[in-house]
Amino acid sequence: MNEPLPPPGETPAVEGSTAEAHRERPDGGIWEHPRVWLLLIAIGSVLVAAFFLARVFTL
Numbered sequence: 001m002n003e004p005l006p007p008p009g010e011t012p013a014v015e016g017s018t019a020e021a022h023r024e025r026p027d028g029g030i031w032e033h034p035r036v037w038l039l040l041i042a043i044g045s046v047l048v049a050a051f052f053l054a055r056v057f058t059l
Helices: 034-057
Strands: none
Touching: none
16 A cells, blocks of 8 residues: 655655765865866867967968
């Protein structure tokens, strides 16, 4: 038989978790190392600019 749905605003019952409680470090995501991303973008920009400069000078 199905359990009735909990009313809005209440947390439903759970069966439990086998994980131990621990403090999680805040996740920086892709912004964890912004200098790396800035360096990659700068290198990519220089490569694209060099490609177009090479095309201009080889005409």
